Structure formats: structure tokens, C-alpha cells
Amino acid sequence: MLKYQHIANEIEKYIQDHALQQGDKLPVLDELMIQFGVSKSTIIKSLELLEEKGVIFQVRGSGIFVRRHRRKGYISLLSNQGFTRDLESFPITSKVLELDIRKPSREVAQNLNIDQEQDVYHVKRIRYIYEQTLCVEESYYNKSIVTYLNTEIATDSIFDYIRDGLGQKIGFSDSYLHIDKLNEEEAQYLGLQKGDPKMDVETIFHLSNGQPFDFSRLTYNYIQAQFFIQANGQ
Amino acid sequence: MLKYQHIANEIEKYIQDHALQQGDKLPVLDELMIQFGVSKSTIIKSLELLEEKGVIFQVRGSGIFVRRHRRKGYISLLSNQGFTRDLESFPITSKVLELDIRKPSREVAQNLNIDQEQDVYHVKRIRYIYEQTLCVEESYYNKSIVTYLNTEIATDSIFDYIRDGLGQKIGFSDSYLHIDKLNEEEAQYLGLQKGDPKMDVETIFHLSNGQPFDFSRLTYNYIQAQFFIQANGQ
Numbered sequence: 001m002l003k004y005q006h007i008a009n010e011i012e013k014y015i016q017d018h019a020l021q022q023g024d025k026l027p028v029l030d031e032l033m034i035q036f037g038v039s040k041s042t043i044i045k046s047l048e049l050l051e052e053k054g055v056i057f058q059v060r061g062s063g064i065f066v067r068r069h070r071r072k073g074y075i076s077l078l079s080n081q082g083f084t085r086d087l088e089s090f091p092i093t094s095k096v097l098e099l100d101i102r103k104p105s106r107e108v109a110q111n112l113n114i115d116q117e118q119d120v121y122h123v124k125r126i127r128y129i130y131e132q133t134l135c136v137e138e139s140y141y142n143k144s145i146v147t148y149l150n151t152e153i154a155t156d157s158i159f160d161y162i163r164d165g166l167g168q169k170i171g172f173s174d175s176y177l178h179i180d181k182l183n184e185e186e187a188q189y190l191g192l193q194k195g196d197p198k199m200d201v202e203t204i205f206h207l208s209n210g211q212p213f214d215f216s217r218l219t220y221n222y223i224q225a226q227f228f229i230q231a232n233g234q
Numbered sequence: 235m236l237k238y239q240h241i242a243n244e245i246e247k248y249i250q251d252h253a254l255q256q257g258d259k260l261p262v263l264d265e266l267m268i269q270f271g272v273s274k275s276t277i278i279k280s281l282e283l284l285e286e287k288g289v290i291f292q293v294r295g296s297g298i299f300v301r302r303h304r305r306k307g308y309i310s311l312l313s314n315q316g317f318t319r320d321l322e323s324f325p326i327t328s329k330v331l332e333l334d335i336r337k338p339s340r341e342v343a344q345n346l347n348i349d350q351e352q353d354v355y356h357v358k359r360i361r362y363i364y365e366q367t368l369c370v371e372e373s374y375y376n377k378s379i380v381t382y383l384n385t386e387i388a389t390d391s392i393f394d395y396i397r398d399g400l401g402q403k404i405g406f407s408d409s410y411l412h413i414d415k416l417n418e419e420e421a422q423y424l425g426l427q428k429g430d431p432k433m434d435v436e437t438i439f440h441l442s443n444g445q446p447f448d449f450s451r452l453t454y455n456y457i458q459a460q461f462f463i464q465a466n467g468q
Contacts, residue, residue, distance in 0.1 A: 023347075023444055052286060057406060059443050067444075069408045077311070077411070078465050113257075172291060174303045175463040177311070179413060179433045179456035197431030197456075199413045209293050210257055210301075222413035222431075229409040229463070231312050 004045035007036050011046060012055055015066055026056065026064040054230035067230075074228035077175070091130060096154045098124040101143060108140045111204050111215040119143040123154050126189055134224050136189040139216035146213060162213070171208035177201050182219075190221045197222040238279035241270050245280060246289055249300055260290065260298040288464035301464075308462035311409070311435075325364060330388045331423075332358040335377060342374045345438050345449040353377040357388050360423055368458050370423040373450035380447060396447070405442035411435050416453075424455045431456040 001009075011032070020026075027035065032043050047064060050056045057067050102122050109116045121141040127134045139158075141149065146162060153161045162168050178200045187194045198219050205214040235243075245266070254260075261269065266277050281298060284290045291301050336356050343350045355375040361368045373392075375383065380396060387395045396402050412434045421428045432453050439448040 054406070057442075057444055062443065065444050067406065071410060074410060077463055172288070172301065173465045175465070176305060176308060177461040177463070179431045179454065179459055181431055197413050197415055199433070208291075209296065210291055210299050220413065225413055227411035229311055229411070231407045231409070 003038065004042050004049065007038055007042060008046040008049045008053075010036060011050060015055065015068070020066045020068070022066060022068045024066045026066065028063065052232065054232065069228065069230070071228070074226045077227045077229050092134070093128045093131075094125045094155050095128070096123065096125045096151050098122065099149065099151055099154055104140060108215055111202075112140065112142050112212045114142055114144075121146055121149045123149065123158070125154060129224055132224050133190045133221045135218045135220045136186060137216060137218045139214055142211075142213050145207065145211065168213070169208040171206045171210065173203050173205045175201055175203040186219050190219070192221060192223075199225060237272065238276050238283065241272055241276060242280040242283045242287075244270060245284060249289065249302070254300045254302070256300060256302045258300045260300065262297065286466065288466065303462065303464070305462070308460045311461045311463050326368070327362045327365075328359045328389050329362070330357065330359045330385050332356065333383065333385055333388055338374060342449055345436075346374065346376050346446045348376055348378075355380055355383045357383065357392070359388060363458055366458050367424045367455045369452045369454045370420060371450060371452045373448055376445075376447050379441065379445065402447070403442040405440045405444065407437050407439045409435055409437040420453050424453070426455065426457075433459060 011026075015026075026032070029040065029043060032047075033040055036043065038046075047056065047058065051058060054067055056064055058064050100122050101119050104112065104114065104116055104118070104120045106116060108120060109118075112120065114120075121139075121143055123139045123141070124137065126136050141158075145168065146158075146166065148166075149158065149161075153165075159170065163170060180198055180200060182190065182192055182194055182196045182198045184194045186192075186198060187196060190198075199222065201218045201220070203214075203216050203218075204212050205216070206212050245260075249260075260266070263274065263277060266281075267274055270277065272280075281290065281292065285292060288301055290298055292298050334356050335353050337350055338346065338348065338352070338354045340350060342354060343352075346354065348354075355373075355377055357373045357375070358371065360370050375392075379402065380392075380400065383392065383395075387399075393404065397404060414432055414434060416424065416426055416428055416430045416432045418428045420432060421430060424432075433456065435452045435454070437448075437450050437452075438446050439450070440446050
């Protein structure tokens with residue numbers, strides 16, 4: 001972790017420790033330099049990172065302010081670091097339904113940018129939040145990148161394993177959302193009725209070198225699913 | 235517009251003009267400097283902006299690559315510059331159902347960070363895409379910021395008017411998504427059946443000084459609504 005990233009984390013911790021709210025003013029630049037014992041250029045880079053992450057906003061000539069939404073219990077739709085990390089404050093568990101190595105369909109191969117002869121890991125699992133069904137997930141991992149998976153890993157966090165176990169660096173993601181009605185099978189998995197509303201989220205996750213490694217489709221329980229999106233100004 | 239923003243637009247135009255696809259490599263830094271006739275520090279700031287906007291990704295020691303999702307016809311859930319600007323390539327029209335000045339409910343006042351004695355503009359309209367209903371929208375504008383509105387403005391783009399007519403600078407936004415079933419009234423507006431799926435998006439839009447000016451609730455037609463989210467790596 002680079003110094004400015006470390007300082008950004010420290011500032012974020014400062015905001016939490018002091019229970020600062022949206023619109024609260026942070027110390028001025030000179031004070032932050034002294035407080036964290038770093039140069040002006042480091043503080044500026046830290047603040048830029050925090051602004052990008054939606055933790056603060058800066059108003060020219062006026063100061064640095066805390067940005068913090070007020071509603072609790074919402075899942076961020078912007079994180080691409082996997083649920084378990086994302087929802088650290090939520091008790092997320094998983095039940096693995098299927099785990100196998102197979103040849104991808106044309107759709108899966110296209111989204112992973114591989115050909116249909118290459119192997120993928122296929123994982124189907126139900127994810128629970130507070131012991132209620134949150135979503136049913138079907139994921140396909142490029143096996144030349146995610147070289148090994150088993151039920152134990154898939155019951156826990158696959159993304160933590162890819163990062164820490166396989167040493168891969170996770171980069172950006174593209175997600176596509178649709179609203180529709182549950183079919184019979186989905187309804188059964190989620191404990192709902194056929195025809196009830198659902199949100200499908202298809203995501204292509206890339207390594208930081210731009211290579212797609214995971215194509216997943218999550219079908220959410222509409223009763224549990226509350227989502228949050230922060231957008232920055234341009 | 236600052237120089238690096240202008241150059242960022244030029245690079246984006248270059249990508250479009252050359253029909254570059256996801257993963258295509260851009261010229262190296264030195265070539266970009268020459269091509270656009272600017273300094274290294276300007277090019278670097280332009281590239282950082284484009285990375286933030288999800289137009290490119292940079293791989294250390296390897297180069298600058300185009301980031302471009304492949305699916306057409308999706309609405310970005312990240313833009314906070316209003317639909318009409320956002321969906322420039324889509325034919326969006328509006329029908330204004332109600333427009334009045336009123337005292338806000340407690341919920342509206344809280345979200346706009348004003349007290350219930352202050353006036354708000356209330357606008358209810360249906361928005362159409364390709365002449366199909368896209369959503370029904372109910373918005374509340376802090377009248378001390380959005381000092382005037384009429385039906386003609388509300389039929390067109392309210393955000394363009396706030397920016398260009400009132401000279402306000404639009405900043406960040408916070409959105410909350412829920413999936414649920416349409417009630418009778420919503421179904422009628424959207425031309426669907428009661429009980430059909432819907433997505434509700436509540437958004438608080440802030441000026442760049444952090445002041446909330448618009449609290450809106452959009453109820454989407456699930457058949458028309460396809461959404462897209464790009465997330466950057468950390």
C-alpha cells in the first residue's frame with residue numbers, strides 16, 4: 001500500500017472515530033499535514049482518492065467536507081471487491097449447490113473473452129443475509145486464471161481466495177441490471193413465489209490487467225435487496 | 235473547462251472516431267503528448283480523468299487501454315447529470331402531470347436538509363423512451379435554489395435549465411434502489427398491471443458545494459429499464 005493510500009485510510013478512520021456526519025468540515029490542509037506528519041502533495045493525493053471513493057467532497061475556497069449517506073443496511077452497487085468484503089458489517093453466508101469444471105456456453109465464452117474449448121469453473125450458490133436468502137448466484141471463472149476451487153472455498157469468499165490465495169489483482173467490473181419476474185426454479189431457491197419481482201445483475205469482473213476472469217449472474221430476493229449508489233460530480 | 239478536461243474529451247473523441255474496442259491499446263504517453271501538443275503533466279491528468287470516468291484503464295509497464303462495454307441500449311446508473319444529457323443518444327420525452335409550489339413532507343424536508351416551512355417545487359411527470367413509458371417521476375426542488383420552474387421547462391430538461399439557465403453547478407448524488415411491485419396508480423401511469431415488478435430509485439442531488447437541491451423518486455417500467463454500472467478497481 002502506498003503512503004497516500006495509507007493516509008487516506010487514516011483519514012477515513014478519523015471520520016468514523018469522530019462520528020462525523022455529511023457536511024461536517026475536516027481540518028484544513030495545513031492542519032492535516034501536521035496531524036498525519038506528511039507532505040502537502042501526499043495529503044492532496046489522499047484527499048483526491050477519498051473524493052473518488054465518495055468519502056469527502058472539496059469545495060474550492062471553502063474547505064473539505066464529509067460525505068456520508070444516512071441510510072443503513074444498503075448494499076453498494078459500486079464495489080467490485082466481492083460481497084463478503086463489501087458487506088463486512090453484514091453477516092453473509094453461502095450454500096454451494098453446484099461446483100464443476102465445464103466447457104462454457106457461447107454467451108459465457110464471449111463474456112470471458114475465451115473460446116468454447118477452454119475450461120471454466122462453474123459455481124452455483126445461494127447467498128444469505130441475516131439468514132434470509134439474498135440472492136442465487138451462478139458464476140463462471142476462467143480456469144486458466146482461477147486454477148483451483150473447491151466447496152470449502154466457495155462456501156467462504158471466492159474473491160478473498162483469488163486475491164490472497166492465488167495472488168491475483170482484481171480490477172474493474174461492468175454490471176448490467178434487469179428487472180423481471182422470478183421463474184419457478186428461482187422462486188424456489190429464494191423462498192418466494194413464481195412471478196414475484198427480481199433483479200438480475202450480470203457482472204464481468206476483470207483483473208487489473210484488463211483480462212476478464214469471472215462472469216456472474218445474481219438473481220436477488222426483492223424483499224432483502226436494498227442498493228446504494230454514490231455518483232461523483234463531473 | 236480546464237485544459238486537461240478538454241484534452242480528455244479529445245482523447246475520448248479519438249477513441250470514438252477510430253471505433254476502438256475494449257482492450258485496444260492507445261498510443262504511449264510520449265506520442266499522446268506530441269499528438270495533442272501538451273505537456274506530460276497535462277496528459278497524465280487527462281488520463282487520470284478518463285480512468286475515473288471508466289473510458290480507459292492503465293496497466294503499469296504495459297500501456298493504456300480502451301475500456302468500453304459491449305452492450306447497447308443500457309442507461310448508466312452512475313451519471314448524475316440528469317437523464318436528457320445522459321441519454322443523448324436516446325429519444326427521451328416528458329409529459330408533466332403536476333407542477334406546484336408546496337410545503338415539503340417531513341421525509342422530503344429531511345432529504346433536502348431544509349425545514350418544513352420552506353417552499354419546494356413539486357414536479358410529477360412521465361418520461362418516455364422511444365415513445366414507451368420509461369418511468370414516472372416525482373421530484374422536489376429546494377425553491378431557494380431552484381427559484382423558478384414552469385411546465386415548458388419541466389417538459390424539457392430541468393437539469394439543463396438548472397445548469398445553464400440558473401447557473402448552478404451540479405455536484406454529487408446519492409441513490410437508493412428498491413425492487414417491489416407496482417401499485418394501481420403506478421401501473422396505470424406506466425401502462426402495466428398492478429403487481430408487476432418495478433424498480434424505485436430515490437436520489438438526492440447536491441450542488442457542488444454539497445447542498446441538496448433535488449430529492450426525486452423514479453419508478454421504472456421493468457420492461458424498458460436496462461441499467462449499466464461501471465466500477466473501477468481500487
